[in-house]
Amino acid sequence: MRRNARMRRGVTAAALLIAAAVGGSLVAGCSTGGGSPDGRDEQQSRPPGDGGRTSAPPTGPVLAVKIDNVPAARPQTGLEQADVIYAEQVEGGLSRLMAVFATKLPKVVGPVRSARESDLELLRQFDEPTLAFSGAQHKLLPLIDKAPLTPEPPEKNTGAYFRGSGRAAPHNLYLRPRLLMASPPGAAALTTGFRFGAAPAGGTPQTTRTVRFPSARFTFTWSAGQHRWRVTMDGTPTVTTDGARVAPATVVVQYVRVRASRFHDVLGSNSPYSETVGSGKADVLRDGRVFHVDWRRASAEDGTRFTAADGRPMTFARGQVWVVLARA
Structure with missing residues (x-):
């Protein structure tokens, strides 16, 4: 079961204060220009925990990223470092991915694409997650804003996104996760029930x-x-x-x-x-x-x-x- 809302807000606020304290150095050290997506995270990979049963309390929200999955968007970047990947059906019978990061953050992840209504229900299992996405149906945007999550589209945080070279838009938008959060929240943030x-x-x-x-x-x-x-x-x-x-x-x-x-x-x-x-x-x-x-x-x-x-x-x-x- 999820923690109560007051506790979640307290944890999230603390994480945001930490992020603010170090955010300036992160932005100063990263270019937001174009370039090829690259970078395997230096952190040692470790498996997700057991829903917080044996893990330290989370230090913030998970990061969920909507990932383009048509052939023109492949190969993708950062998928191997996600803790959970959801594959869902979208228009025309095609597929799209949602990658959830809690125990590690890749340097770069993408290509980032648009959100769907069913994402909002799927993400309710997490404690006020951060959702990185690029656009949505215009009537859906107010629902995203009202959902218990933190939306982070490119227009809200331009410095965290960049266009990669070597492929055409819209399949070339990438995210630098550490410009959205200072560090991964830890395995206890994976309140999936797994x-x-x-x-x-x-x-x-x-x-x-x-x-x-x-x-x-x-x-x-x-x-x-x-x-x-x-x-x-x-x-x-x-x-x-x-x-x-x-x-x-x-x-x-x-x-x-x-x-x-x-x-x-x-x-x-x-x-x-x-x-x-x-x-x-x-x-x-x-x-x-x-x-x-x-x-x-x-x-x-x-x-x-x-x-x-x-x-x-x-x-x-x-x-x-x-x-x-x-x-x-």
Whole structure:
């Protein structure tokens, strides 16, 4: 369950004061001009914690970044350092990603693209998260402003964004996360409801899994040597601009209701809404096996609980988690 609003506001305010104290030196040390996206973070990578059960209190909000995912936007930058990546369906049956950062911040992440209505429900599970995005349907913008999050589009924080060279707009907008927050908040800020630990008994051996959207597909292939699921999107192996292969420790195929939202894109196509509050079925891929589980999220403020067939909480492998929101 999330902390109460007063506590969250206190933590967020403290984080903002810290950020303000060091923000001047960060801005002075970074160029906001164009250039190629680059940079693997120097911080040592560590897996996400268990919803705060064994971690220090968070020092601020998570950073959620909307990531372009059409072929022209690939390879992306910074994906391998996200703690959680959500894949959702957008207009035309295509896909878009939301990368959530809590335990580390990459130097650069992107390309950054627009937000959707269903993002607001998905982000309610976090304590006043920071949302980095580039634009939205104009009737959606007031809802984003009223949501319990901190919106950080380019027009609000021009210094944190830049246009990269080598590809055309709109697939070349990048973010320097450390110009939005001084440091990552820590694993306890991941109030997703996920549990991490040893694999439960059972499951069925599986080394590859493909999830299809109407105009996109994700394939996850188990690598016993790497002990990770290698990601392939639309038939092409997923790597970042620095050559890192994107390979989460756990993949969740969460079956949800995908319905029409109230909004349309500039071409008049309806924006799909993936409902993440409620209950349903899911497949959890970990350790070269698939586990058929139930998911439940009682309210938007709650994280999602995954329950194995024996009634026990499903545990994830420590490391990055991908959640693909597939049509039920």
